[in-house]
Amino acid sequence: MGNLIDGRAVAENVYVDLRRQIAELKSEGVTPGLAVVLVGDDLASRAYVGSKDKMSRELDLHSVKLELPAVTTQSELLKRIEELNGDPAIHGILVQSPPPKQIDDAAIVRALAPGQDVDGFHPLNVAKLAMGDESGFVPCTPLGVQRLLVESKIDIAGAHVLVLGRSMIVGKPVALLLMQKAKGGDATVTVAHSRTKNLEEVSRAADIIIAAIGRAQFLKARHVRDGAVVIDVGINRVEDAGHPRGYRLVGDVDFDEVSKKAAAITPVPGGVGPMTIAMLMSNTVKAARQIAARGSPERLAGA
Numbered sequence: 001m002g003n004l005i006d007g008r009a010v011a012e013n014v015y016v017d018l019r020r021q022i023a024e025l026k027s028e029g030v031t032p033g034l035a036v037v038l039v040g041d042d043l044a045s046r047a048y049v050g051s052k053d054k055m056s057r058e059l060d061l062h063s064v065k066l067e068l069p070a071v072t073t074q075s076e077l078l079k080r081i082e083e084l085n086g087d088p089a090i091h092g093i094l095v096q097s098p099p100p101k102q103i104d105d106a107a108i109v110r111a112l113a114p115g116q117d118v119d120g121f122h123p124l125n126v127a128k129l130a131m132g133d134e135s136g137f138v139p140c141t142p143l144g145v146q147r148l149l150v151e152s153k154i155d156i157a158g159a160h161v162l163v164l165g166r167s168m169i170v171g172k173p174v175a176l177l178l179m180q181k182a183k184g185g186d187a188t189v190t191v192a193h194s195r196t197k198n199l200e201e202v203s204r205a206a207d208i209i210i211a212a213i214g215r216a217q218f219l220k221a222r223h224v225r226d227g228a229v230v231i232d233v234g235i236n237r238v239e240d241a242g243h244p245r246g247y248r249l250v251g252d253v254d255f256d257e258v259s260k261k262a263a264a265i266t267p268v269p270g271g272v273g274p275m276t277i278a279m280l281m282s283n284t285v286k287a288a289r290q291i292a293a294r295g296s297p298e299r300l301a302g303a
């Protein structure tokens, strides 16, 4: 299909560049290290953590996968994070979400050194994104969406972008990123959510639609103008008796309908997903560079 944006191919290009950067860092005696922490036994989380660990190993990074039981307490987890924070071989740390109920997600994120927060969820990194300070870490999925658009030579500057969804993981950061006064930014951004009125009208006015709502095949042809670019962030399981697993993955976009109108569109799987992992690796390499230059990860004053 001529209008398909192939996330796997773009991610491969990212890895070519990252391998060069990793070799350079290694020649200076630095092996970027990533610790991925999984608490509990959620199957989807386990699969995500497995892919992240696998990719770290393929890139020859120092990879630590810490699997903790579902009964882990908040203080036990904080202790493990403190150990990782102090480990000189670790440059990036992420705690896979969602954690079990007894864990306060926000407190865990605040316990990370901002300079090691390769998921970009720490308040200091959120503030840096809002301020356009490029020393911060931007969440991986929004960063991957921007990179897909840039590598696909889609004009972002001046374009009307509709971001569908306002989560802290995707919607808000991708809106901030694309509206920045910077390369890969300068878009006119509208953010829509469950309370938005006249969504069809709003979305038909957009040159680029980024769908991140977690509703299977929600965005239909009637929401999209001819020639729009559609980036589908959604990952939803739908039952499929004909599939060996009994389900298949679909996005937030009705691909069959929308692909007939879109100038360019990402598939699910194989669109944004591979870019999220590629950007995690890229953030880890960035963290290693910064720590090598500073001697220690950025922490908050007094922390």
Ligand code: NAP
Residues within 6 Å of the ligand: 141, 164, 165, 166, 167, 168, 169, 170, 171, 192, 193, 194, 195, 196, 212, 213, 214, 215, 233, 234, 235, 236, 272, 273, 276
């Ligand atoms: P989330 O935290 O559940 O947020 C969903 C957002 O969509 C909310 O802002 C919600 O509005 C809005 N929304 C829900 N129903 C809507 C509707 N009918 N019309 C308009 N807006 C609606 O989800 P998320 O974490 O951002 O994830 C979104 C999707 O992306 C999920 O499918 C997730 O699995 C996927 N995802 C994929 C990747 C990847 O690597 N590809 C990474 C992260 C997430 P309100 O704020 O008003 O409730």
